Amino acid sequence: MPTKIEKDTATGRMTTGHEWDGIKELNTPLPKWWLYVFYISIAFSAVWVLLFPGIPLGTTYFKGLLGYSTRVEHVENLAAVEAGRADVLAKIRATDVADILKDPATATYAVAGGRVAFAENCAACHGAGGAGQSGYPALGDDSWLWGGDIHTIRQTLMHGIRSVTDPDTRMSEMPAFGQILDREQITTLTSYVLSLSGAATPAAAVMEQGQTLFADNCAACHGDNGQGNREFGAPSLADQLWLYGGTEAEVAGQITQPRHGVMPNWGGRLDEATINMLAVYVHSLGGGE
Amino acid sequence: MSTSGIDLDGHHEETAQPALFANRLKVYPKAVKGPVRRIKWALLVVMLGIYYILPWVRWDRGPGRPDQALLLDMEGRRGYFFNLEIWPDEIYYLAGLLILAAVLLFLVTSLYGRLWCGYACPQTVWTDLFMWVERLIEGDRAERIRNDKAKLTVRKAGRKIAKHMVWLVIAALTGGAWIMYFRDAPTVTVELLTGSASGMAYSMFALFTVTTYVLAGWAREQVCTYMCPWPRFQAAMLDDQTVTVTYQGWRGETRGKYRKGESFEGRGDCVDCAQCVQVCPTGIDIRDGIQLECINCGLCVDACDNVMEKLHRPKSLITWDTFANQAALGRGETPKPMKLIRPRTMIYTGLIVVLGAVMLAQLLTRTRVDTTLIRDRAPLFVTLSDGSIRNGYTLKITNRRVEPASFAVMVDGPEGLKATVHLADGQELPADDVEVRGDGVGSLRMFVSMPRAIIPEEQTPLHVTVRNQTTGEEAHVDTMFVAPPSGADRTQRSNSVAPVQMP
Ligand code: SF4
Ligand code: SF4
Numbered sequence: 001m002p003t004k005i006e007k008d009t010a011t012g013r014m015t016t017g018h019e020w021d022g023i024k025e026l027n028t029p030l031p032k033w034w035l036y037v038f039y040i041s042i043a044f045s046a047v048w049v050l051l052f053p054g055i056p057l058g059t060t061y062f063k064g065l066l067g068y069s070t071r072v073e074h075v076e077n078l079a080a081v082e083a084g085r086a087d088v089l090a091k092i093r094a095t096d097v098a099d100i101l102k103d104p105a106t107a108t109y110a111v112a113g114g115r116v117a118f119a120e121n122c123a124a125c126h127g128a129g130g131a132g133q134s135g136y137p138a139l140g141d142d143s144w145l146w147g148g149d150i151h152t153i154r155q156t157l158m159h160g161i162r163s164v165t166d167p168d169t170r171m172s173e174m175p176a177f178g179q180i181l182d183r184e185q186i187t188t189l190t191s192y193v194l195s196l197s198g199a200a201t202p203a204a205a206v207m208e209q210g211q212t213l214f215a216d217n218c219a220a221c222h223g224d225n226g227q228g229n230r231e232f233g234a235p236s237l238a239d240q241l242w243l244y245g246g247t248e249a250e251v252a253g254q255i256t257q258p259r260h261g262v263m264p265n266w267g268g269r270l271d272e273a274t275i276n277m278l279a280v281y282v283h284s285l286g287g288g289e
Numbered sequence: 290m291s292t293s294g295i296d297l298d299g300h301h302e303e304t305a306q307p308a309l310f311a312n313r314l315k316v317y318p319k320a321v322k323g324p325v326r327r328i329k330w331a332l333l334v335v336m337l338g339i340y341y342i343l344p345w346v347r348w349d350r351g352p353g354r355p356d357q358a359l360l361l362d363m364e365g366r367r368g369y370f371f372n373l374e375i376w377p378d379e380i381y382y383l384a385g386l387l388i389l390a391a392v393l394l395f396l397v398t399s400l401y402g403r404l405w406c407g408y409a410c411p412q413t414v415w416t417d418l419f420m421w422v423e424r425l426i427e428g429d430r431a432e433r434i435r436n437d438k439a440k441l442t443v444r445k446a447g448r449k450i451a452k453h454m455v456w457l458v459i460a461a462l463t464g465g466a467w468i469m470y471f472r473d474a475p476t477v478t479v480e481l482l483t484g485s486a487s488g489m490a491y492s493m494f495a496l497f498t499v500t501t502y503v504l505a506g507w508a509r510e511q512v513c514t515y516m517c518p519w520p521r522f523q524a525a526m527l528d529d530q531t532v533t534v535t536y537q538g539w540r541g542e543t544r545g546k547y548r549k550g551e552s553f554e555g556r557g558d559c560v561d562c563a564q565c566v567q568v569c570p571t572g573i574d575i576r577d578g579i580q581l582e583c584i585n586c587g588l589c590v591d592a593c594d595n596v597m598e599k600l601h602r603p604k605s606l607i608t609w610d611t612f613a614n615q616a617a618l619g620r621g622e623t624p625k626p627m628k629l630i631r632p633r634t635m636i637y638t639g640l641i642v643v644l645g646a647v648m649l650a651q652l653l654t655r656t657r658v659d660t661t662l663i664r665d666r667a668p669l670f671v672t673l674s675d676g677s678i679r680n681g682y683t684l685k686i687t688n689r690r691v692e693p694a695s696f697a698v699m700v701d702g703p704e705g706l707k708a709t710v711h712l713a714d715g716q717e718l719p720a721d722d723v724e725v726r727g728d729g730v731g732s733l734r735m736f737v738s739m740p741r742a743i744i745p746e747e748q749t750p751l752h753v754t755v756r757n758q759t760t761g762e763e764a765h766v767d768t769m770f771v772a773p774p775s776g777a778d779r780t781q782r783s784n785s786v787a788p789v790q791m792p
Contacts, residue, residue: 030309032310108713240675
């Protein structure tokens, strides 16, 4: 409840006229320096508003006397980062991929740079982190259709696989055995092939027939024991990895009417430094040889 | 600070209509001699000595490492405290130390009031030093007041300039010493003097020089009254058993002027000489009772004791005592010794003991190896050509020792699992000889694989131990091994999923 401004008898000072529960507030002035600090702050903000952009003017804005802009600063920062990277990128471009691994600092940079480039260009097919998906090989396992040493990885990146736009690409086609063998033969062959990778062994007669069919039609590319052949990118049939699926129907389908994946040639689309970084990164995923 | 002005004799002047903003009433503290003053001088020398000399204490840590006993190396991200070395992620030791110091301050305050404020606070210590310089150059209280009122003369200007120069030199030394806690002292001294120090060093140097000069030279008691939060809540630590500087009103009143030879019968011991007011660095009158401004420095005790001595009256008219005793004495009862054991002192002591014990135990048992393990999320797992499942991890081994060391990485899990450790670029390392440089972090890849047949469940807990092969220190971390659900749908498959058995 407001009271009147009056002189406080105990201190001889004036009250503010505010009263709470019978307690009256003394009018205690603030120190002068405090006031001055306040004025200086006001002056400072006025100067600030003049120097830096901040006042909206309809469709445009007041640019500030310094002409400062975060956008310009951002562009400059990007240019600075670009310039800072130039050295190490030039080094990565000029170094043989195998030698990049010999220098820990460059290797670390290449792995990090490769990870970014992979996410941008490769992950759509090969999955994040090279997880792979049906028809697109996983890159972190220990099986390579065309070889997994770092130079081969780089070659695959540069020229692709079955990439018709690149004369140096690697080609291979599995014949469509649906036109060569009959249905029963394909079923037999399927059972035999699956047994190579540890599935239940079929009846002895089927096994024998399958073996003959395999030796006549498949062994030339896939090897006598189905161990695969990297020269033709022929997958191993004796392991547990199946690019197009490992059920009886899927294997039979692949024999009848094979599908063939295409890997684009990245040479020309990505610069060589990026390709080198990608090679180093893919090699580091856990399957590199 | 009260607005009722104190005139030169210490009398209260009444301000009828206070202005909205008040000019500072300049305080001219008078010099005083006595035991309290001597203790304050001694403490001042000791504390400033420690502050200025500590950065120069050397401590051999071997080649290539700072040989400064106390160093907060911001660039190297290390704190060195004699033979203790603190990494940025161990900064909680510093937090613990600060909490400990805070509780210690609570305890001291609840026992002896604002002992910290009056004797140990840097603001008080540097202000004391600056006032000593002022007194040396401009004379004592009376002379300074006279001088400030007088017209500007060459002598007056000379004295003022000299004072500010000396103040600035002390402030610069203070600011310079501050930098030395963050950079090697001899090096940074040379750098500062030759103009080759970093912009950061110079701006810090300037900042601490200016703040010292402004706070100790100009602001002084205003820091304690207006800026420092401590006086505002220290009242919560006091109770009626707390010892503070107090005027024994029951004995001093009724005060009055005294003429030599008069009897003290029927009057108080206080002769209203205002000595206690004139020596007070915060410019208050202790006879008004306990006040927010009072920093408990006890200079008024010395001042009044000197007066009492001359009058052959008992000393301690202003003295240290508890509120309870003062009340008892006022009623004519005999005072009791201060009660040290009170709930609040017990709680504070208990906290200090617990905190101290926890910190000490932490320090004594801390290992100089640390490890973190992050499981790959993409892919969650990989199927290998023999059908086994492999998980990838990023393993970091922190070697906090100076010496490079070889570490063994051991993975506990189902029988038959295979773990390999690789450099970031894929090169495999022997799992019992993973080299990590001294004072550094090794960033590695780890692969764990298990044949499908032995994988107990979709998520198998793994326990990983990293051991320093030389010191035997170990760090542990728990993680998971993830496998595809058994009987996974084989039609939707990538080759990272193993086929199930054929019928
Ligand atoms: S009243 Fe006494 S103890 Fe308090 S600040 Fe002043 S001189 Fe120091
Ligand atoms: S110094 Fe002692 S005697 Fe003099 S005014 Fe202060 S309390 Fe009274």
